[in-house]
Amino acid sequence: MSSIVEQELIPEAKKTIPRGWIFAGIIVVWAIIGKIMNGKYTLAVNLADQTKMSASINDWANHLGQNRQSNPFFVYFITPVREFISGLVDFIRSVISVPLAHSSIPMLGWLGIFAVIGFIVFITSNFRQSLFAMAMIFSVGALGLWTQSMDSLALVLTAAILSLIIGIPVGIWAGLSDRGLAVVTPILDLAQILPTLVYLAPVALFFLIGPAAATIATMIYTIPISIRLTAFGIRGVPKSPVEASVSMGTTKWQLLRHVQLPMASRTIVLGINQTTLAALSFAVIATLIGAPGLGDPVVQALVLRNVGDGAVAGLAVVLIAIMFDRSTSATLKKQGIYVPPSEKAIRNRRIGIGIFGAITVAAIVVSRQFKWAAFFPESINVSKPIADFADKFTSGAVDHFGFATTGLNTLITETILNPLESLLTGTPWFITSLAIVAISFLLGGARSAIVTTILLLAIVSTGLWQDTMVTFTQTIVATLLTMIIGVILGVWIGRSERADKVLRPFLDAGQVLPAFVYLIPMLGFFGPSRFTGIATGIIYSIPIVVKIVGQGIREVPVNMNEAAISAGSTKWQQITKVQLPAAKNSLLLATNQGLIFVLAVIVIGGFVGSGGLGYLVLVGQSKVEMTGKGLVAGLAILLLGVMIDRIAQYTVRRNSAPKQ
């Protein structure tokens, strides 16, 4: 760790011109040229106008639609896959949410589902968790969203199960074989930076709007997670037991089954946990391509700017997430500590399972025979007070702080957003590109500059340069604000246990809550504007930034800080001179993550007046003649994401403080 202190002691200024100055120089030159050549070579394209690429993709997409019934690729591959997944979702829905033919209830009435969930959690963890899970599922019913929740549950289960069926074997392969890892890693990296909005349209193009397309889109999101965690688990198995088994002559299969898988089981269960939660968080956005369930009321609330209904639906998503999280985490704990149970404990548990099982079976039967057990009682409905509270809270806030939110919006828009946007979009494209490449070189070195150049040229060739720059501007501004707030909060929780305790639940909740849900109150606060999208992006990315920064601060060796205190540093000096510099790696990582998270959400700002690429994607979803442009916009988002990620990665690599 001493190297960091030395770095601090020998300022870089002695070696070269400080990078800050070069950076400022680039901006100034850029701005001056921008001023002189403002509005020339900006590659602006009207919304309804096609670019070369979008026109040809449009033709291709239409052609695809017309040949759906005759093209062998569709007839023998796409359609069967769609029908299989559709059948699977429909089956699960017919068990828990959609009435059977000639019936008014699904296979199980609410009481039956309630008992089955409790029973499953009881078997996989314990009675307390089971009670907790049942309480959660009951609350969802009390929010008046039973059917929608069951629809979401059906979709989440289908997507999660299929993801695990595909992801775990691939993960095992990547865990065992280096070649496997080499094949999988770039795909996983790409998947991680791919904003969710991007692949909805292509999936819908092939699989048509409906539950099948929604499930497949969800799987694209969740499969990488299950692969990553499985591979990670297998690779994490200590060498010695593996070597011992090999020396005893076990076959590869035996080794996998009896040593590697059991020892990696904790991480694999964590993978199941993460896969399921991710599928759930995707359920809302999947509504855009026909997912039934909780996304429906959320999007409806967004369209009607109904904060209350949005809050209720969002709460239901969170409750289900907590249920999944708690019950799988409990399974994890149970696996972690292995205390051989006593005879009595085993017997008690068997009796417990027997009794609970019998009750469950009874509940199933009752739920199919009596109305009160079949339909969740309408008299138990707490959604109205919650919705009213959320409405009153937001409108009260708007009434009282409206001047502040409007002021904040105008301030940020006029002082940062507009100047930056006109710099990026109003300057000739080659000047802006040059400036971005120069900054990329400054931050990440020659390789970073080369990659940036290639990606910028690719963006230009999509024909959507202007829109990409609009989105890029918003991403930069949102990330800047996120980092300011995130570092402050991160330092706070890094230094104070109490702050950590206070903030952590909010951070956790923020991570499971779909961004759509808080887009609604943001719309209430800031009206339809680019800042609404930015604010949503900030909220979405703050939890991860705060957590990484907090962790970084906490890992700063205690003695460094103590040395500073004994040297008479003030608190401010401790933070700015010791802790933040020492946590440089975490800050860089947090910025990287912040950028990617912000980009993923800023594009859904297209719903609330943010314009840019996100809006094009949305328009492409609904207008036939815009399909191509929407798809190209998706591609541009992807290119932009890769560019941001590459620059950030090279910067991290180049500037990381060396490990001790």
Add this chain to the structure above:
Amino acid sequence: MTGKTKVGFKLSAIAGAAALLLTACGGAGVDAGSTASAASTGAPCGSYTIAMHAWVGYTASAQVLTNVGKSLGCDIKQVKLDEAKTSYDAMESGTVDLIVEDWGGGRWKDWVDRGAVVDLGSDGNVGQIGMYVPKWMAEKYPDITDAANLNKYADLFKTPESKGKGAWLEGPPGYTTIGEKLISANKLNYTAINVGSEQALIDAFTKGTENKTPVIGYWWTPHYLLAKLGLVRVNFPKSTWTDAAKADGTTDYPASDLEKLASKKLATSGDAFSKLVTNWKWTNDDQNAVASDIDGGMTPEAAAQKWIDAHADVVASWTK
């Protein structure tokens, strides 16, 4: 390890037992009621899903059909879906069966040609999209209603979002919009701002009317808000197009019959709901009455039922 295998075994055993139990139960008790109600109305009726587009007027139409359909013993579901392609594709894949009002002037042609969607003709509503200003503006600046004068007033509409030009509030993503074309073809000093949703436009017009702040935006009839706020239309040269994709932007939006589109399954089933949908026709005023109640805080179900109860004769003519 052994513990886990046992759990797995138990789980499957219980699942098996439960499955047996379900099959044994056969026709469950709860179902008896619903089959009886279907039987009492005579002809059996199928199960259909209506694509729900975002605007309130659409909700009004769809909800009235839902209520009447349910009273005929049909199983009617609603799914929120975007306009046009999204919904046509959904019809093709069999997830939805009905669009109660489509504004598209023939954009469904490809789907109809390949038999995935059936055009059932007008629903009786006539749609008119246009650019509108609040009433007070039309009174204060009488010549603003002629699009040729819009540039004179562009400065009034400036906002931080509008890049130094007038803010032209454009319709939501899925709606038929030609704002940018109108702006460039008529050389207007305005920036089209995509506010994203109907609600955002309602907010803008409501605030613009209450606080007398200048606002110009996309609006349409039938819609209850038009009468409520007294919005005034800005006139462009008379429309020369029907398909928005082919409009050149020099002329206004056309008045168009709003169409009912059905899936092949619904159009050819000949059951009670199919007949209802084919016969159903109502006026802009009818739709506004229901939509206005929904906006006033009634649930769509209640607002639709109120209209149905008050117009029993009209409803009867649909179900004949």
